[in-house]
Amino acid sequence: MYRFDEICGNARLLDHLQGALRTKRTSHAYLLAGGEGMGKKRIAQTFAMCLECEEGGTEPCGRCSSCRAFLAGSHPDIATVRPTKKTLGVDDIREQILEDVKLKQYHYPYKIYIVEQADTMTVQAQNALLKTLEEPPAYAVFLLLAQRMENFLPTVLSRTVVLKLRPLPERTVAEYLCRKKQVSPEEAGVLAAYAQGSIGRALSLLEEEGFAAMRQDILSKLERLPTAPLSEVLLWAKELEQYKGDPRFLDIMSLWYRDVLAAKRLGDPSFLIQQDKQREIFAAAVESTASLAKKAAAVEQARRALAANGNFRLTMEVMLMQLKEKESND
Numbered sequence: 001m002y003r004f005d006e007i008c009g010n011a012r013l014l015d016h017l018q019g020a021l022r023t024k025r026t027s028h029a030y031l032l033a034g035g036e037g038m039g040k041k042r043i044a045q046t047f048a049m050c051l052e053c054e055e056g057g058t059e060p061c062g063r064c065s066s067c068r069a070f071l072a073g074s075h076p077d078i079a080t081v082r083p084t085k086k087t088l089g090v091d092d093i094r095e096q097i098l099e100d101v102k103l104k105q106y107h108y109p110y111k112i113y114i115v116e117q118a119d120t121m122t123v124q125a126q127n128a129l130l131k132t133l134e135e136p137p138a139y140a141v142f143l144l145l146a147q148r149m150e151n152f153l154p155t156v157l158s159r160t161v162v163l164k165l166r167p168l169p170e171r172t173v174a175e176y177l178c179r180k181k182q183v184s185p186e187e188a189g190v191l192a193a194y195a196q197g198s199i200g201r202a203l204s205l206l207e208e209e210g211f212a213a214m215r216q217d218i219l220s221k222l223e224r225l226p227t228a229p230l231s232e233v234l235l236w237a238k239e240l241e242q243y244k245g246d247p248r249f250l251d252i253m254s255l256w257y258r259d260v261l262a263a264k265r266l267g268d269p270s271f272l273i274q275q276d277k278q279r280e281i282f283a284a285a286v287e288s289t290a291s292l293a294k295k296a297a298a299v300e301q302a303r304r305a306l307a308a309n310g311n312f313r314l315t316m317e318v319m320l321m322q323l324k325e326k327e328s329n330d
């Protein structure tokens with residue numbers, strides 16, 4: 001469904017776009033900035049549909065020839081621009097935008113370019129696009145999608161309306177999963193906690209079998225950690241190498257210690273995020289708060305070391321030793 005009222009959160013940003021549609025005062029260039037899976041593309045597509053819709057309302061009608069062409073994936077005047085390599089180079093901009101934008105729209109009011117990963121534009125690519133942004137043909141609209149803003153030239157930013165998406169509250173993400181995907185409230189809570197305010201990320205976690213398996217593996221290691229011999233625990237550093245490219249395994253560890261600490265301090269299962277692991281979490285909440293906090297910090301330290309390109313195996317060994325450390329007074 002492409003409708004603004006189906007998009008969760010970011011109400012002010014949507015108000016801005018719908019206000020512009022209502023008053024017919026839309027700009028030639030927008031920059032939608034926000035993390036992965038936060039809905040940039042969905043918002044841009046819905047806005048593009050509205051601009052072209054024959055009803056001219058603040059939601060796409062879904063029935064006119066323009067809306068139907070878009071839904072069929074064959075709209076002649078809405079183009080998606082993507083990098084052909086790792087970055088959007090000057091050739092991409094030239095071939096996919098500059099040569100095309102000279103030609104008038106085929107049938108509908110505007111000619112719209114949805115530019116994915118616009119923050120990967122090279123400096124030359126941005127300069128090439130700049131001229132068109134400065135003097136766009138009356139029918140042209142550019143919707144730039146980006147995760148990071150710092151890669152843009154100030155001259156490009158000054159020619160676009162910058163709209164920043166905000167992460168959604170965990171509860172909103174969880175409710176969405178329950179309502180739209182019939183996920184149980186326990187599972188929805190867990191997925192929302194890992195999704196960092198992004199519905200797209202939560203959906204991919206839900207669909208991705210690997211994530212559930214990874215979580216199971218990490219949690220069973222953390223449960224066994226206090227009783228397993230150190231020699232065995234150190235071997236896990238090698239096993240963890242399978243997650244080398246996927247730092248979410250550290251999110252799983254962080255959330256575990258967060259919940260164990262909550263169980264320890266509050267003693268009330270309703271404060272746990274991982275409702276499906278109540279028993280295991282309470283069983284682990286026997287150490288002192290100080291010791292648990294130290295272990296949570298060890299996970300964060302490992303995260304920083306890996307982000308700074310630290311040696312994976314060594315970082316894991318150091319972290320596992322810290323997690324294994326006994327309290328000095330027992």
Ligand SMILES: [Zn+2]
Pocket residue numbers: 052053054055060061062063064065066067068
């Ligand atoms: Zn329509």
